[in-house]
């Protein structure tokens with residue numbers, strides 16, 4: 325599971341320190357070093373890790389702490405707060421409402437899991453009583469429409485797409501208009517993979533966005549992404565202004581720190597995680613309980629309210 | 631000014647203290663370029679060991695010495711130990727056996743296996759070889775249609791004086807290893823030069839799917855097993871390479887990597903280094919496929935709706 329190993333290492337780094345009798349400068353530095361290595365090994369952005377190191381050091385200034393301060397507790401709380409900051413952007417994601425049309429557009433890098441995840445999301449809402457459907461605006465990738473069609477058919481979700489139309493702007497506009505007329509609650513638009521280095525692909529994404537006017541744009545990120553996560557997600561944020569993130573392939577071995585760095589870089593919440601290739605391998609995500617569980621610091625979660 | 635001169639060491643024996651700061655700076659640099667921590671540590675530790683005690687010849691900056699040593703180390707890692715001249719190998723095999731030359735492509739989900747298979751196919755067709763593409767991803771929706779679409783586009787090429795290309799497919803849900811075996815037999819019976827086998831993406835930590843690769847290898851008997859890894863991936867690159875390298879049993883490893891999506895990472899191309907380093911086996915050192923990555927890195931020329939007329 326994503327971040328599980330990281331959680332274990334962070335917990336043991338903090339508890340090694342808090343179990344030792346004296347919290348001196350040397351032990352504290354060793355703990356920070358261990359935490360930073362664990363974060364870098366998990367693909368958290370190198371610059372973010374450097375900032376985190378500084379924040380922890382200045383928040384817990386051992387020399388200036390008075391005798392009455394509970395050092396161990398302060399260290400625990402500071403580490404926890406800094407980690408929560410990484411995954412919790414304090415931004416509420418969009419919540420679709422029944423009885424009106426909610427258009428959701430998917431964007432992301434090539435192969436990140438958009439097509440798979442948009443069927444999962446449609447199925448998720450369908451199971452909760454929404455009338456959901458899918459529009460395939462990927463006219464580029466070979467077999468893209470067949471992929472969406474086969475997924476949608478398996479999940480019994482209505483879909484729209486074209487084998488002959490090559491303009492994704494037109495297909496998406498037509499599809500969304502058709503389903504709006506048919507009064508669907510949730511219309512999910514799948515787009516082809518793209519990256520910031522190809523300017524035309526970004527321009528195309530913005531044209532699709534103008535055509536379908538989404539209530540919510542979601543960026544899909546592969547849990548195994550490394551240091552490129554920050555630059556790519558920032559570029560997508562600037563162009564498509566996505567309001568939520570889905571992290572896929574969390575059933576893999578990767579720790580997910582790259583994808584989490586994208587949250588920090590774009591101040592955008594993770595809403596779902598993909599946990600496998602099958603339709604039901606999909607879970608809602610909330611940062612606070614996630615971190616408490618992950619760090620195995622039951623009582624630490626409580627610290628945040630103090 | 632004093633600090634400036636401290637960085638110069640002429641005719642001095644290098645100590646750990648001289649090297650620590652520049653080595654750490656170099657390690658940070660590698661990490662920022664997306665080299666996995668394990669690989670970066672490995673490289674830096676080796677360079678450190680090789681430099682401690684070395685007597686510098688002239689008035690040199692420690693930074694310069696460290697940089698040159700790291701550069702040399704990376705060059706060594708990336709230099710293939712056995713050459714990959716696909717065309718020559720295919721010709722040699724043609725002379726010796728009726729069995730087609732078999733290449734299979736493996737890797738985790740969504741990295742670019744099917745796309746790169748099509749790029750290799752394009753390269754082979756241009757060299758007038760006939761290719762049978764075997765659709766052995768029988769799991770992912772649209773996988774067969776994706777290959778069919780590529781093969782249709784590629785077969786337009788063969789009208790223009792290139793080799794013949796055909797798709798071998800048995801739909802979804804069947805056992806991939808068996809289809810691969812049948813495809814090779816079909817290829818042999820019908821005189822194809824090369825059989826290119828696409829496989830389903832699989833997580834390298836999925837025991838069940840990884841262990842099925844051993845059977846796949848036994849039945850398909852590939853001449854080349856190439857793993858696709860994407861330049862976007864972070865530290866996971868290390869275990870991806872290691873686990874795929876070990877999945878085919880004790881006597882068979884990967885023959886090379888194709889690093890895809892290099893166009894999406896700018897200069898953060900550390901994945902190449904991490905994967906090479908992770909897959910080094912004493913008995914069969916891996917290589918990266920310099921020949922293959924020479925074909926265009928962007929997938930657009932092979933796109934579904936765009937014809938291959940670029």
Ligand SMILES: Nc1nc2c(ncn2[C@@H]2O[C@H](COP(=O)(O)OP(=O)(O)OP(=O)(O)O)[C@@H](O)[C@H]2O)c(=O)[nH]1
Pocket residue numbers: 432433434435436437438439440441462465468515516517518544572573574575576597598599600601605739740770831833
């Ligand atoms: N293990 C695992 N695989 C996943 C998950 N989500 C998607 N995949 C796989 O990842 C691969 C790529 O998924 P797609 O949905 O085709 O990705 P995409 O972003 O639509 O790709 P493009 O349209 O080509 O950009 C497929 O093999 C999926 O089965 C997940 O949560 N876990």
Ligand SMILES: Nc1nc2c(ncn2[C@@H]2O[C@H](COP(=O)(O)OP(=O)(O)OP(=O)(O)O)[C@@H](O)[C@H]2O)c(=O)[nH]1
Pocket residue numbers: 434435465517519737738739740741742743744745746767770773829830831832890891892893894927928929
């Ligand atoms: N930018 C870029 N995109 C690439 C490259 N190689 C492949 N892609 C894209 O990555 C996505 C996934 O490619 P596929 O070839 O379907 O990947 P795969 O490994 O076969 O995927 P699965 O079979 O689902 O595991 C597609 O959108 C491709 O167009 C590359 O070198 N650069």
Ligand SMILES: [Mg+2]
Pocket residue numbers: 438439440462465468514515516517
């Ligand atoms: Mg897709």
Ligand SMILES: [Mg+2]
Pocket residue numbers: 743744745767773828829830831
């Ligand atoms: Mg494929």
